[in-house]
Structure formats: C-alpha cells, structure tokens
C-alpha cells in the first residue's frame with residue numbers, strides 16, 4: 001500500500017482550544033477518503049491544517065513520505081484546495097478565479113477533464129461571482145481545487161448547495177479522477193456518497209477519532225446503504241467510540 005498521507009497524533013488549535021486532538025489517519029494514494037462528523041466536530045479544522053491553511057499544534061503529518069507538520073507553506077503547495085464558495089470575490093469572473101490558481105483557462109479546462117462538464121463550467125466562466133447563486137459559486141470553488149492539477153486534493157463538503165444533477169455528475173467525475181490516480185480527501189455530510197463512492201474514511205466526534213471506516217466496512221456499506229445509514233446515524237447521535 002502506497003501512503004499519500006499519514007497523520008499521527010495530529011492536533012489543531014483554534015483560539016487556544018484544541019478542536020482536533022490526537023488524530024491518526026492514513027490515506028492510500030489513488031483513493032477517496034471521506035471524513036464525517038457532527039457540526040463542530042473538527043472536520044474543517046483538520047482539512048484546513050492538512051492543506052496548510054492552518055498550523056498543526058503537534059503531531060506528525062507525512063505527505064507522500066515527507067514530514068511536513070511544521071511546514072504549512074509546503075503543505076499548501078502540495079494540495080489542491082477549494083476556497084470557501086461564499087468568500088470568492090464578487091468582482092471576479094469564474095475564469096479569473098480559475099486562472100489565478102492554474103494559469104491559462106485552456107490549461108485549466110484540460111486539467112479538469114470530465115469535471116468541466118460535471119460542474120457545468122462553460123457558462124460560469126464569464127459570469128461575475130457577484131451575480132452567481134450559492135450553487136454556481138460552489139461549482140467554481142470546487143473547480144478551483146483542480147485548476148492547478150494537484151495529484152492530492154482536499155474538498156470541504158463539495159456537494160453543498162449543488163442541485164441533484166450536479167451532485168450526481170460531480171460524484172461520478174470525482175470517482176473517475178480517483179480511479180485515474182487522484183488522492184481525494186473530502187468532508188461529507190452525505191452518508192450515501194460516503195457509502196457509494198469513498199474507499200475509506202473516518203468519523204470525528206469532538207475533535208477525536210470516533211470510528212475508522214476501513215475498506216471492508218465501506219464495501220459492506222455500498223451493498224446495504226440503508227443499514228449503514230442507520231448505524232452511522234446512531235453513532236453520530238451518540239458520538240461514542242464503541243464499534244459497529
């Protein structure tokens with residue numbers, strides 16, 4: 001197994017509080033890792049730290065074998081990452097955002113491949129962000145994570161605000177990218193996507209690992225998504241660290 005990411009005892013602080021504590025996780029190269037947990041459980045904080053947008057307070061963070069826990073800038077260079085859709089500047093067009101990240105729009109669109117169509121990008125390229133709906137902004141923000149052609153991409157709840165067709169098409173296009181070698185880490189609230197599309201994952205509760213979802217568990221989840229949803233909802237309600 002080729003590890004793309006290995007966190008050991010990773011801890012993240014915000015305003016002096018430990019919001020992620022002693023998290024261990026591994027992500028294999030060319031796989032899709034799904035992070036779930038209640039609101040406020042630390043998913044965004046963990047993903048922002050991984051992608052170099054926040055420091056780690058302690059622990060180890062190896063990216064393709066290289067220890068980068070103390071090097072935020074290096075982590076930021078290694079990961080494609082979506083800007084929060086609601087923070088995109090109103091005075092830019094979709095194409096401006098993508099070109100800021102990835103250079104010429106033709107290069108960006110060729111890197112996006114099937115994501116270009118899945119996200120319905122062509123009409124958004126000349127749209128001003130200020131004129132875009134929440135879902136349109138989200139499409140541009142998700143595309144921005146792929147604009148630089150990074151082989152490692154972190155997405156925080158990429159399906160938020162998208163319509164059902166876009167959710168379906170994006171899920172397929174992301175899976176296709178992973179099958180072609182992308183390593184993808186996403187925070188998700190949609191247990192159906194976790195069951196059907198992710199290879200492995202983790203549940204956070206109060207900043208700690210509550211459950212490791214290995215390949216066997218997610219394979220079983222894909223076979224019986226309703227049972228998986230019931231069990232996972234019970235776990236999320238209790239926030240306990242008991243096993244399935």
Ligand SMILES: Nc1ncnc2c1ncn2[C@@H]1O[C@H](COP(=O)(O)OP(=O)(O)OP(=O)(O)O)[C@@H](O)[C@H]1O
Pocket residue numbers: 014015019037038039040041042043044045046
């Ligand atoms: N900018 C911030 N400054 C200080 N504390 C923060 C900040 N953002 C989040 N927190 C705190 O960090 C903890 C974890 O928040 P985080 O956003 O990582 O959770 P989350 O699991 O992503 O939640 P959600 O599902 O609602 O997006 C929460 O207690 C929250 O109050």
